[in-house]
Amino acid sequence: MNVTPIRRALVPGVAALALLLSACGGDAEGDSGDGGDAADLANLSGEVAGGGASSQEAAQLAWIAGFTTVAPEATVTYDPVGSGGGRESFISGAFAFAGSDSYLTDEEGELTSATERCGGEAPIQIPNYISPIAIIHNVEGVDDLNLSPEALAGIFAGKITKWDDPAIAATNEGVSLPSAAIDAVHRSDESGTTENFTDYLDAVAATQWDAGVVETWPEEYGGQGAQGTSGVVDAVTSGTNSIGYADASQAGDLAVANIGVGEEFVAPTPDAAAKILEVSPPAEGASDTALIFDLDHTTAEAGTYPIVLTSYLIACQTYSGDEAAAGELAKGYLSYIVSAEGQQFGADEAGSAPLSDELSSQVQDVVEGITVE
Template sequence: MKLKKIGAPLAVLTAAALSLTACAANEGAAPATTPAGGSGPGAPSTAAASSLSGTLAGRGSSAMSVAQQTWIAGFQAANSGVTINYSPDGSGAGRESFTSGAVDYAGSDRAFKDEEMGAGKFGACTADSNALNLPVYISPIAIIFNVEGVDKLQLDADTVAGIFSGKITNWNDPAIAATNAGVTFPDSPITAVHRSDDSGTTENFTDYLAQAAPSVWTEEADGEWPAAFGGESAQGTAGVVDAVTGGTNTIGYADASQAGDLGIVVVKSGDAFVGPTAEDAAKLVDNSPVVEGRGEHDYALELDRKAEGAYPIALVAYAMVCEDYKDDAKAELVKAYMEYMISDEGQKAAQAAAGNAPISADMQAKLQAAVESIS
């Protein structure tokens, strides 16, 4: 152990927060297989795996909650001495908790911005350590709806922006009818539901609106909903889904994996209408560059919402970790968990449970190197 880490305190979440996602995910989980890249610390049949013990605390993105539960179940099945608690309180809460040192890792539907990065800014990290943004989860954001008598809905970007900015207020508006020939819409007010919390899902959704419909959506991308545009608010992904489900003539946005039986909008991308599939979301990520000026192992992405033929409203959720942890034992656990998360098995398990798009082989190799650099 490095001397600078001996006795380093680590702030912890309150018991109430940790209880939101418990280690009961072990139950019924199938044993994991060796992650891609060899017999690393996430492999179940090695001495390293059997000797791992301790607790990790994570907090953040509710959109990747299903994936986190799946990864936790698989990892704990292979490493019975480890307990991982993840609280899906929203991306903003996750970033704040990681910055303060209240958790060992965070999940966020956007990367840390340049002004949020910097050595010495993160409580669990050493004074000379920055954070790493690792894109571990790719998922389309679905525009969900519950409209009387309407089963299918196609919208272009300007119309979506008009609805959510409050400029289009009734379901029989000509702009909606223009892309939905033969569909009869009710003469009823639109209830547009947005997130009330600081949310990476909101930031990705508003980034799409700002890029694809700049003449209608006049606000910049932000995790907090612009007050000027109004609408009905709800807490978290589950809150938006519940509000759209329980309301009348409603529309909202949520991670596609949690859309349930609600109607899903098919969005115009270029000259075609594209649905929120994992494959089309992956195209968006493959065509997007890495943010310039970051460290060697940081993979924050600049998503290009105008990529031809791609589904433009996808989120990339990041695992946020330290380059160098104050506590060596925490670093070992984080490395092992991240290795499983990015492995072929981890990605496929999440896809089966959450419907996300697995990261590409190229990105997997980059993230493996990043994980190996954690100390």
């Protein structure tokens, strides 16, 4: 398994973070009062396992490395098995916490099962990672690419098969598009990134994309499947005239498309992605401990990137008995992730968008409310 351990070599900037925490008087949570200080975290020891969304992998590596500076005796692992695998392992008790690119629902009984796993209390669900889903491409002779929602849906539905198709050419005047077959790459595993991407396609171009919102790619739409975010990036990188979708933080040197929003085409920047939560309503089932959102993909708000992955942390409200030690570590680690410093560090190292001040305060309150008996 591809498990990210806490004692892995530190990513660039961790030393600077340690100095920052020291300069803040040792407060690992900054001045926000969000769940303990460096002295509390420094007393943590033992091991805790989590995992799930592979989109969070780069950020989790940064957070784990940063957490090491304030809790050197603690060991955290994050296994990027995908959102579905993360939720399954959390429900089974194999993970003390999970990362998921979609919130829990009862469409397949997951919310009920997670509530049972947490002793009858609904699990907490808090956004911790916001990032644009970039449309990565490797098209011969093309660096800048504008795609309308309809053209993007047609490509991934297998209805637009050549790069010089009129639907693509119409928004790329002056660009020399090759008369070549499109190699469309999708996730082959159950994926919250796929769910968020198809949620967008379903909302903006249902006539082209008629498979609805899915976590598992529909076989009838064809294309090339690849395992995990890294698999999609690798396939597009090594492919010819290829296109795929992946968390923007892991796009590397690949070109990314600008997506049509209203009268403009918007690039997948963290700032543009963060704006979508400002125009999106809470999801059905949202509560004081479930801060979940239904993203408004159809927004025409200027400067807003509409294909956004809002990834969540899932944990129990109470840990007791045999899970008490892991629960204490999980609470400490989650409090670090959602702190002002942790969010900024994730943005600096992994390209995510920090939570807004208001949402950050709400998220910190939820984590602080976790009890260990």
